[in-house]
């Protein structure tokens with residue numbers, strides 16, 4: 001990825017909160033110079049759809065109050081997006097640009113006029129005259145809604161990215177590209193969406209979105225115990241305020257976590273069965289729901305692989321003079337996408 005110019009401000013509008021992150025290149029490397037967190041009400045984003053734009057505009061305005069830098073990289077929710085690895089005959093860049101629209105029609109179940117297409121050549125296989133291309137199609141309407149909200153809050157959206165790629169950006173910044181013989185899986189689990197991204201032979205080999213994450217666990221606790229959402233959330237996250245959690249909380253968490261881990265396993269089994277790859281070597285998890293030990297442990301047990309958490313602060317340690325450490329406390333796994341977005345630059349070609 002060729003890039004120049006200043007780092008953009010990363011703005012991750014998730015279904016439960018907005019995360020804002022700003023990085024700066026210093027002589028000692030990258031440093032985190034700003035982190036902002038603003039919780040969103042339950043009815044702002046439902047099932048990945050923006051239904052209460054006012055609360056989001058208001059949150060953004062608060063987070064950017066008195067801030068001069070307004071050029072931002074936004075995260076698009078994966079709900080309206082399709083990512084596919086496709087094979088095409090080897091083409092020159094300008095030929096590919098012309099043909100990708102037609103090619104995408106065969107792979108994307110939406111009308112071509114309704115989607116915005118982006119793509120990246122992953123590699124060429126000279127022997128059989130083919131190249132692998134990563135095709136990304138996002139519903140134009142959803143992207144427009146998102147950028148309109150940002151503009152209404154006074155921001156200038158420059159880049160739009162997806163969870164899977166921002167997490168991969170952070171991973172590569174910390175650990176480098178894995179060697180070709182190693183298959184690494186990045187799993188990002190937030191409130192409504194869990195994204196699985198397999199990196200193999202140095203490229204994104206497979207991605208899948210699972211429409212289940214932390215919110216499903218909270219809802220199950222709420223239903224099973226007959227408590228409010230706030231109470232269920234507090235029990236799940238180990239927060240104070242409602243006293244010690246009733247004992248039924250833990251089996252409820254474990255059951256829902258196991259359903260999610262089973263879904264993840266199904267995705268990885270599918271990848272292994274169809275890719276010719278024979279093993280997964282390392283798994284890294286991020287997103288708020290990766291705070292749950294039971295999720296990390298269940299994924300590790302089901303896959304038989306060590307699972308680590310991806311700490312974005314290793315990519316950009318916070319500047320203690322500028323970032324209040326309490327703002328980040330317990331939230332570093334939730335900050336991964338905003339850090340990945342903030343790694344993007346103003347002038348950049350992917």
Ligand SMILES: Nc1ncnc2c1ncn2[C@@H]1O[C@H](COP(=O)(O)OP(=O)(O)OP(=O)(O)O)[C@@H](O)[C@H]1O
Nearest residue numbers: 014015016017190191192193214215237288289291
């Ligand atoms: N310590 C914790 N233990 C368990 N769950 C937690 C903890 N901290 C946060 N979570 C859960 O993580 C989720 C929020 O994570 P995150 O901020 O990554 O999601 P989001 O970006 O708002 O959602 P999405 O990307 O899915 O739209 C919530 O479901 C929250 O309950």
Ligand SMILES: [Mg+2]
Nearest residue numbers: 014015190337
């Ligand atoms: Mg998120």
